[in-house]
Amino acid sequence: MADVMDKLVSLCKRKGFVFQSSEIYGGLNGCWDYGPLGVELLRNIKDSWWRAMTFREDVEGLDSSILMHARVWEASGHVAGFTDPMVEDKKTNERYRLDQLLEENGIDVNGMGIEAMIEAAHQSDLKSPKGNELSEARQFNLMFKTFVGPLEDESAKIFLRPETAQGIFVNYLNVQSSMRQKLPFGIAQVGKAFRNEITTKNFLFRTREFEQMEMQYFVQPGTQDKYFDYWRRERWEWCKSIGLPENKLSWHEHKGDELAHYASAAFDIQYEFPFGPGEIEGIHNRSNFDLSQHEEFSGKKLKYFDEENREKYVPYVIETSIGASRTTMACLVNAYHEEKVKGETRVVMRFHPRIAPMKAAILPLVKRDGMPDLARKVTEDLRRYFRVVYDDGGAIGRRYRRMDEVGTPFCITIDSESLENQTVTVRQRDTMDQQRVPIEGLRSHIDDNTEAWTVSP
Numbered sequence: 001m002a003d004v005m006d007k008l009v010s011l012c013k014r015k016g017f018v019f020q021s022s023e024i025y026g027g028l029n030g031c032w033d034y035g036p037l038g039v040e041l042l043r044n045i046k047d048s049w050w051r052a053m054t055f056r057e058d059v060e061g062l063d064s065s066i067l068m069h070a071r072v073w074e075a076s077g078h079v080a081g082f083t084d085p086m087v088e089d090k091k092t093n094e095r096y097r098l099d100q101l102l103e104e105n106g107i108d109v110n111g112m113g114i115e116a117m118i119e120a121a122h123q124s125d126l127k128s129p130k131g132n133e134l135s136e137a138r139q140f141n142l143m144f145k146t147f148v149g150p151l152e153d154e155s156a157k158i159f160l161r162p163e164t165a166q167g168i169f170v171n172y173l174n175v176q177s178s179m180r181q182k183l184p185f186g187i188a189q190v191g192k193a194f195r196n197e198i199t200t201k202n203f204l205f206r207t208r209e210f211e212q213m214e215m216q217y218f219v220q221p222g223t224q225d226k227y228f229d230y231w232r233r234e235r236w237e238w239c240k241s242i243g244l245p246e247n248k249l250s251w252h253e254h255k256g257d258e259l260a261h262y263a264s265a266a267f268d269i270q271y272e273f274p275f276g277p278g279e280i281e282g283i284h285n286r287s288n289f290d291l292s293q294h295e296e297f298s299g300k301k302l303k304y305f306d307e308e309n310r311e312k313y314v315p316y317v318i319e320t321s322i323g324a325s326r327t328t329m330a331c332l333v334n335a336y337h338e339e340k341v342k343g344e345t346r347v348v349m350r351f352h353p354r355i356a357p358m359k360a361a362i363l364p365l366v367k368r369d370g371m372p373d374l375a376r377k378v379t380e381d382l383r384r385y386f387r388v389v390y391d392d393g394g395a396i397g398r399r400y401r402r403m404d405e406v407g408t409p410f411c412i413t414i415d416s417e418s419l420e421n422q423t424v425t426v427r428q429r430d431t432m433d434q435q436r437v438p439i440e441g442l443r444s445h446i447d448d449n450t451e452a453w454t455v456s457p
């Protein structure tokens, strides 16, 4: 497991996917920077989500601010309840999450509340990973605090948002009335969220700064179960559409104490990471909890007027909440393959072409006889539609390998025949099969093959 992750982290750095934040100063825990290829991958994932969510009549987009009124987080329950159980190594003062320590010691914490976890820790005489005594557990709030304006006192204290969802709740009537939406309708948002995680690990999986893609779907009370099932199906299909194979995905239902303070039902979509199954998305039935809380705390009416039934009510909300960064990590892990080709190891990132950082590479076979000129022209033509790269450096076999390593699905080679009859070879990354294609048909060849792409299980 460590082996695969180490190789992946190293490839990500070497090839410009992900760098450690502030690396020259020794790094900052739980923060990562996306390099030139990483930012393309992340962007493609976000674009694919945005298209799936907002290219429909019943969902509108939003981009709310990261900083919000402090009362928002009191109303949402985050000030009181957005906590993780923390214990401290009495000797080294290092801090750990109690639930994670228990899991690492073979104790299943599924459905356990803090009291049950403390009891389990006592019963098993739990020690820190360094073998030392642990302090009593206490709840640690994960929200980052800061101050707005020049005064650093209690009245100026605000939080960096730990989820994008609240920006949607407080704007739901603005969006509904400005877009003349009727229930059911949704609001989608992509943006940064911040959590002061006690421990960060597993690369991009659990970080302190990350991006979420959230959608709140507002429905008439009584219809929530139907829409909960509908969105579960939709979201599962979307995960498959970006190349995550069904046999690596699973559902996890939250039960009892595992349910977040706002949720009355919740299912996670998990991906099978090298370290075990990990949540990538949560689909939650948030009932009317958030809107009712905001009504109470703001004193503003947040009821929807249902013209058809001539009644007013607070809608119920089905939420789909997925981490863009965590999904990027799942796609990176999923893509990484090593295979033997003619006695050599080929490293190939098998991204679905929908999300691959570079859609195609254009490669003149040799740097003479007019091939580079034609290759440049093909590059410029395709660049109007896709992110493509031109590469004329080194033997063609080595150039193919370089493209395999960064997951470019189509390699277009310009050879002497290209100059005669305006055709090129297109090499498919995974099968390495080559096909002769007319230059004028390249765009539709790429489009058609992207749509028809089959994800290997």
Ligand code: GAP
Pocket: 162, 163, 164, 165, 195, 197, 204, 205, 206, 207, 208, 209, 210, 212, 214, 279, 280, 281, 282, 319, 321, 322, 323, 324, 325, 326, 327
């Ligand atoms: N609004 C509901 C909500 O925020 P969540 O389960 O706490 O629910 C949703 O978070 C998603 O955000 C997770 O499924 C995960 O993909 C991502 N996420 C949460 N915490 C994260 C972290 N510390 N690092 C990276 N991604 C995280």
